[in-house]
Amino acid sequence: xxxxxxxxxxxxxxxxxxxxxxxxxxxxxxYTVVMxxxxxxxxxxxxxxxxYVNFGTPAFFGLGAYAAAVLFKATEAPLALQILAATAMAxxxxxxxxLLTLRLRGIFFAIATIALVVIMxxxxxxxxxxxxxxGLQLLRPAPTPPFESYIKMLFVVMVALAVGAVAVARYIxxxxxxxxxxxxxxxxxxxxxxxxxTLRLKVFACTVSGALMGAxxxxxxxxxxxxxxxxxxxxxxxxxxxxxxxxxxxxxWLGPVIGALLLSSLQQVVTVTVSNEMxxxxxxxxxxxFVVAAPDGILGLLRKWIRF
Amino acid sequence: MVFSFELLLEAVLFGVLLGCFYAxxxxxxxxxxxxxxxxxxxxxxxxxxxxxxxxxxxxxGLDPIVAGVVLMPPFFLLGMGVYRFYYExxxxxxxxxxxxxxxxxxxxxxxxxxxxxxxFGVDQRTVEAAYIGKSLAVGEMRxxxxxxxxxxxxxxxxTALTLYLSKTFTGRAIKAVAxxxxxxxxxxxxxxxIKQWAFGIATSAAALAGAMLIIVGPVEPGMDRVYIGRTxxxxxxxxxxxxxxxxxxxxxxGISESIVLMHFxxxxxxxxAFGLLLAVLxxxxxxxxGR
Numbered sequence: 001x002x003x004x005x006x007x008x009x010x011x012x013x014x015x016x017x018x019x020x021x022x023x024x025x026x027x028x029x030x031y032t033v034v035m036x037x038x039x040x041x042x043x044x045x046x047x048x049x050x051x052y053v054n055f056g057t058p059a060f061f062g063l064g065a066y067a068a069a070v071l072f073k074a075t076e077a078p079l080a081l082q083i084l085a086a087t088a089m090a091x092x093x094x095x096x097x098x099l100l101t102l103r104l105r106g107i108f109f110a111i112a113t114i115a116l117v118v119i120m121x122x123x124x125x126x127x128x129x130x131x132x133x134x135g136l137q138l139l140r141p142a143p144t145p146p147f148e149s150y151i152k153m154l155f156v157v158m159v160a161l162a163v164g165a166v167a168v169a170r171y172i173x174x175x176x177x178x179x180x181x182x183x184x185x186x187x188x189x190x191x192x193x194x195x196x197x198t199l200r201l202k203v204f205a206c207t208v209s210g211a212l213m214g215a216x217x218x219x220x221x222x223x224x225x226x227x228x229x230x231x232x233x234x235x236x237x238x239x240x241x242x243x244x245x246x247x248x249x250x251x252x253w254l255g256p257v258i259g260a261l262l263l264s265s266l267q268q269v270v271t272v273t274v275s276n277e278m279x280x281x282x283x284x285x286x287x288x289x290f291v292v293a294a295p296d297g298i299l300g301l302l303r304k305w306i307r308f
Numbered sequence: 309m310v311f312s313f314e315l316l317l318e319a320v321l322f323g324v325l326l327g328c329f330y331a332x333x334x335x336x337x338x339x340x341x342x343x344x345x346x347x348x349x350x351x352x353x354x355x356x357x358x359x360x361x362x363x364x365x366x367x368x369g370l371d372p373i374v375a376g377v378v379l380m381p382p383f384f385l386l387g388m389g390v391y392r393f394y395y396e397x398x399x400x401x402x403x404x405x406x407x408x409x410x411x412x413x414x415x416x417x418x419x420x421x422x423x424x425x426x427x428f429g430v431d432q433r434t435v436e437a438a439y440i441g442k443s444l445a446v447g448e449m450r451x452x453x454x455x456x457x458x459x460x461x462x463x464x465x466x467t468a469l470t471l472y473l474s475k476t477f478t479g480r481a482i483k484a485v486a487x488x489x490x491x492x493x494x495x496x497x498x499x500x501x502i503k504q505w506a507f508g509i510a511t512s513a514a515a516l517a518g519a520m521l522i523i524v525g526p527v528e529p530g531m532d533r534v535y536i537g538r539t540x541x542x543x544x545x546x547x548x549x550x551x552x553x554x555x556x557x558x559x560x561x562g563i564s565e566s567i568v569l570m571h572f573x574x575x576x577x578x579x580x581a582f583g584l585l586l587a588v589l590x591x592x593x594x595x596x597x598g599r
Binding site for chain 1: 341347349397406407408410411412414415416417418419421422423425426533536537540541544575576578579581582583585586589590593
C-alpha cells in the first residue's frame with residue numbers, strides 16, 4: 001500500500017512540476033534521467049534477479065524507438081499507440097532472443113547480446129524506409145492538452161512509464177517468479193533439480209525486460225524529432241542500464257532506481273559542466289569501484305547501518 | 309550484383325590476409341578467456357591502447373613492428389597486475405564472480421577508451437613506415453603491403469604461441485590449469501601464479517596485435533567496440549582455448565567478411581562477425597575445435 005501511495009505521489013509531483021516550472025531545460029534533462037530509471041529497472045529484472053548480464057539494452061531500446069518512428073511515419077499514430085507498438089516489438093525481440101540465447105551461460109549470453117545490438121543496427125542502416133544510415137526527420141505534432149509543451153508531456157509520460165516499470169519489477173521480485181530467478185542466480189543446476197522451470201522463467205524475464213526497454217525507447221524519436229542508427233543503438237545505453245543497478249544494488253527494486261537517479265543526474269551535471277567524455281569516464285570509474293569495493297551497491301552499504 | 313570468379317578469388321585472397329590478422333588479434337583472448345575462463349571484455353581496449361603506444365613510439369621514429377615488440381614486456385607486467393587484481397577482487401571470493409567480473413572488465417574497457425579520448429582526442433591516428441601505402445601486384449590483383457606485413461607478424465606470433473603452449477613446461481602447465489585446477493594444486497604447482505603468467509602472455513600478445521592494428525589502418529579510441537565482437541566470435545567459433553581452432557576461425561571470419569564486403573557492400577560487413585557468432589552459439593556452442 002505504501003508503495004502505491006509513493007507511486008501516486010511521484011506522478012502527482014511530476015504533473016505539478018510540469019504545470020508550475022517554466023524552464024523547459026529541466027524537463028529536457030529530467031527526461032533522460034527518468035529514462036535511465038526505466039532502463040536500469042528493466043535491466044535489473046534479468047541482470048539483477050537472474051544474474052544474466054545483458055549488454056543488449058540498445059537493441060531493445062533502439063527497436064522500440066524505430067517501431068514508434070516507423071509507425072508514426074506510416075500512420076501518424078498517437079503517442080500512446082507508438083509506445084504500445086514499441087513495447088510489443090521489443091518484447092517479441094526479448095522473447096526470441098531469450099529462446100535462442102538463454103541456454104548459454106554467463107559471458108556467452110553477454111557476448112550474444114552485444115551481437116544483437118550490432119545486428120539490429122546493421123538491419124536499420126540498410127532499411128531505406130526507416131531512413132537508412134542518414135536517419136529520419138520527424139515532425140512533432142501539437143501536444144495533447146492539458147500540456148502546453150511537448151517536452152513537458154514527454155517528461156510526464158516517462159515518469160508514468162518509470163512508475164509502471166518499477167511496479168512490474170517489484171511485482172516480479174516479490175512473487176514466485178522472483179524467487180525462481182534468484183534461485184537461478186545462486187545455482188542454476190540446483191534450481192533445475194528443485195523443479196524450477198529455469199528456461200521458461202529466464203525467457204519470461206528477458207521478454208518483460210526487453211519490453212520495458214522498448215517502452216523507454218518509444219518516445220525517443222519524438223524527444224529528438226529525429227532518429228538515426230548510430231546514436232539509437234549506442235552502447236552508452238547499455239552502460240547506463242548496467243552501471244546503475246550495479247551502483248545502486250541489484251537485490252531490491254529500489255537499487256536500480258537510486259543508482260539511475262544518482263548516476264544520470266551526475267552524468268547530466270558532468271556533461272554540462274565538463275565534457276561528454278568525462279561523463280563516460282565517471283561511469284566507468286564508479287562501476288569499477290562499486291563492483292570491487294561494494295558488491296551490494298549503495299543499498300548494501302545502507303543496509304549495514306539501517307535495517308529495512 | 310555480379311558474381312565473377314576473379315572478384316571471388318580476390319575476396320578470398322583478401323579474406324585470408326584479413327583472417328590471419330583477426331586470428332592474431334584474438335589469440336591473446338583465446339588464452340585469457342579460452343584457457344583461463346576470465347571474461348576479458350577489455351582485451352580489445354588493451355589492444356587499442358597498444359596501438360596508441362605504438363603511435364607514440366612511432367613519433368620517435370620507431371618502426372611499428374619494433375615498437376610492438378618493445379611494448380610486449382611492459383604489457384606482460386600490466387597483464388600480470390590486472391590478473392592479480394581480478395583474482396584478489398573476484399576469483400578469491402569465490403561465487404557470483406560472473407556478473408561483477410564482466411562488469412569490472414566492461415568498466416575497465418570504458419576507462420581505457422575514455423582515457424585515450426582525453427589524451428589523444430577522437431581523431432584517427434596512423435603510423436609511418438616504408439611498407440605502409442605501397443602495394444604488391446599479384447597478377448591482376450593489388451595486395452596492400454601493410455596487410456602482408458601484418459600477415460607475416462600474425463603468422464610468427466601464432467606459431468610461437470602455439471609451440472610455447474604445446475612444447476614448453478610452462479606452456480603445458482597453462483593448458484593443465486585450464487583443464488583441472490584442483491589437480492594442478494595437488495601436483496604442488498600454484499595455479500594462481502601460472503594463470504598470472506598466462507594472463508601476462510595474453511596481454512603482451514595484445515600489445516603486438518595493437519601494433520598490427522595500427523599498421524593495417526587508422527586507429528581511433530572507440531575501435532575496441534567493434535573488436536569485442538570480432539575477437540569473441542573468433543574465440544567462441546574456435547572452441548575455447550584451441551590455438552589451431554583460433555587460426556581456422558579467424559580465416560573463416562576474414563573470408564566471409566571480405567566476401568560480404570565485396571558483394572553486398574560495406575554497410576553489411578559489421579554484422580558478419582556477430583551473425584556468425586550467434587549461429588555458432590545457437591548450433592554448436594562448443595565451437596569447431598571444442599574440447
